Amino acid sequence: EILMAEQDIPFPGKPGRQARMLHHEAMIAHEDYRAKVLETQTQVKIHYYLLSWLASTAGVLQKDADILKGIERSAQSRLATGKSGAEEALLAQTQLKAVENAVYEREQRRLIEEEELNALLARKPGTRWGRFEEAQLKYLPASVEDLEARARQDNPMYLSTLHMIAHSKGMRRQAQFNFAPDFKVSFEREKFKSGAPSETMIGGA
Secondary structure, eight states: EEEEEEEEEEOTTHHHHHHHHHHHHHHHHHHHHHHHHHHHHHHHHHHHHHHHHHHHHHHHHHHHHHHHHHHHHHHHHHHHHHHHHHHHHHHHHHHHHHHHHHHHHHHHHHHHHHHHHHTTTTTOOOEEEEEEEEOOOOOOSHHHHHHHHHHHHHHHHHHHHHHHHHHHHHHHHHHHHHHHOOEEEEEEEETTTSSSHHHHHHEEE
């Protein structure tokens, strides 16, 4: 009856270096994910407040169009009664058409922005947005220079690059350690018919 057991023992320093490389790989993935989150949040805010601006200005344009419609009708009446020339009626029509085109283009732009925002937030296509919260001005808690410095230090792409550099250096050092031999310890126990066991321990590279 023979019982055998073996245990591999890596060269000192190898496991620690491998763990540090795995740490850098995990941090690179984390910073890349954080960069995507920040990018998406930024895009959502941009589209949201652009939609808010489009919605707030649409009413102003519509009021201008209503006023110009009244002016155009008045010009047509004056033209029919001979109180004014065709130039006045033509000018009123031109101005009205320009504002109506602006209203139409503004509405089409709003529909496009709504679809962009729906896609970012995984909402059903065609979902219309109602009232919007107006952007509020807030005082910065620090100077612009200080905020820019903090942003650079906490930039996910910057931090990801630092981990990439550290990972590359670790790979170079790990390649040097690949030539270092690992160790193996073996234990063997053999029991003879006489009942006396024989034990052997072997260590080697």
